[in-house]
C-alpha cells in the first residue's frame with residue numbers, strides 16, 4: 001500500500017486534478033491520497049491558505065470579509081465547473097464556510113487554525129467527489145474520525161504517538177481514501193494545524209500509521225535539486241538522499257519537503273519519493289535510511305533567512321559554573337526557541353529566528369542578559385542568513401570547509417559564524433542576508449562545477 005500526497009500546486013485547478021486522477025489510476029497500490037488546499041495557479045496568484053488567513057483576520061476584526069470569502073469560494077467553484085463535478089459539492093463547501101464564519105471561537109489561535117485547515121478539508125471533499133464521478137470509488141476521511149491526535153500547540157501542533165495505531169485501520173478501506181493534510185485534533189477534540197507546509201507531515205504520519213511500502217510526495221518539480229532553483233539556474237537533480245540529509249536541507253530552506261515530515265517516515269523505515277505531478281514518469285528523488293556511496297561529497301546547499309544573533313561576552317565565562325544554564329533560563333522565560341549556540345572561552349552567541357520577538361521584548365531580553373549575567377558586552381545583530389552545506393560524504397573527507405570558505409572569500413562574502421562538527425552531515429555558515437543569493441551561487445559553482453567538454 002502506498003500513501004500519496006499532492007501539494008497545493010497539484011490541486012490548483014481542474015487541469016491539475018485530472019493529472020492527479022491519472023496518477024492515482026496508474027498504480028493500484030496508491031490507496032490513500034493526502035491533499036493540500038488549492039495552491040497558486042501562477043506566480044502572481046494567491047494560495048487558498050493565505051486567503052483563509054486573511055479571511056480569519058477580517059472576521060476577527062469585524063471587517064468586511066465578503067470579497068475574500070467570494071475569492072475563496074470561487075477557487076473551489078472554478079474546479080467544480082471545469083471538472084463538471086456534481087454541483088451539490090459546492091453547496092457542502094459553501095455551507096461549511098457559512099458555519100465556520102458563524103462559529104464563535106473563544107481563542108483566536110484556535111479560530112485561525114480552523115480557518116486554515118478548512119482549505120485542505122474542503123479540498124479533500126472535492127477530490128473525493130471528483131474521483132467518484134470518474135468511476136474511482138473514493139471516500140473523504142476526517143482526521144478526527146481517523147484518530148490523528150496532536151499536541152495543543154496552535155499553528156505548530158505535533159503528532160501524538162497513539163495516532164499511528166489509530167490510523168492503521170485506514171488499511172481496511174475498500175475505497176480510496178482522500179485525507180485532508182495539515183491538521184489533526186487534540187484529545188479534547190480541538191482542531192489544530194501543523195506548521196505551514198504541514199500537509200507533508202500528515203502524509204508521513206498516515207504512511208507510518210498504515211505501514212505503507214512507500215510515501216510518494218507529488219509537487220511541481222522533477223526532483224529535489226542540489227540548490228533552490230529560484231537561486232541557481234538549472235541546478236543538478238538529486239537522485240537519492242538519506243533522511244538526515246533531507247532533514248538538514250529542509251530545515252535550512254529546501255521548502256519542497258517539510259523537515260518535520262522526515263521523522264514519521266524514518267521511524268517506520270518508509271522510503272519517501274518526491275515526484276512531479278506535471279511529469280510523473282520522471283524518477284524524482286528518493287529519500288531512504290542509507291544510500292550507496294558515491295563520489296559526490298556534498299549533496300545539497302540550502303539557505304534560510306530571518307535569523308538574528310545575540311552575542312554575550314564576559315571575561316572568564318568558561319570558569320563560571322552554570323553560566324550557560326542561566327543564559328538559557330532567560331531565553332526560556334521569554335518563551336524563545338533557539339537554533340544554534342556557537343561559543344568560545346569568553347563569549348557565546350545564540351542564533352534564533354527573529355520573528356519570535358517584538359522590539360520591546362528584545363530590549364527587555366538584552367537588559368536581563370546584561371544585568372543578570374553581569375556580562376561585559378551584549379550585542380544583537382539581525383538580518384542573518386544561515387547557509388547549510390549538507391552531505392553524508394563529508395564525514396570521511398577533508399577540505400570541504402576550506403573549499404567553501406575560499407569560494408565565499410573570493411566573492412567577498414563575510415562569514416559571521418561557522419558551525420561544523422555537531423552534525424556529521426552538515427556545515428553551517430552565518431552570513432548577511434543581502435549576500436544570500438550570491439553565496440548559494442558561488443558554493444554551487446565550487447561544489448558542482450560545470451563539466452568541461
Ligand SMILES: Nc1ncnc2c1ncn2[C@@H]1O[C@H](COP(=O)(O)OP(=O)(O)O)[C@@H](O)[C@H]1O
Pocket residue numbers: 006007008009010036039197218219220221223224225226227228229230253254255256257
Ligand atoms: N532544492 C530544491 N529543489 C526543488 N524545489 C525546491 C528546492 N528548494 C525550494 N524549492 C521549491 O519548492 C517548490 C515546491 O514546494 P511547494 O511550493 O511547497 O509545492 P507544493 O505546492 O507541491 O506543496 C518548488 O517549486 C521550488 O520552487
Ligand SMILES: N[C@@H](CC(=O)OP(=O)(O)O)C(=O)O
Pocket residue numbers: 006007008009036037039047049050119181182195196197198199200
Ligand atoms: N496549505 C498549507 C499546507 C501545505 O502543506 O500546503 P502545500 O502542500 O501547498 O505546501 C500551507 O500552505 O501551508
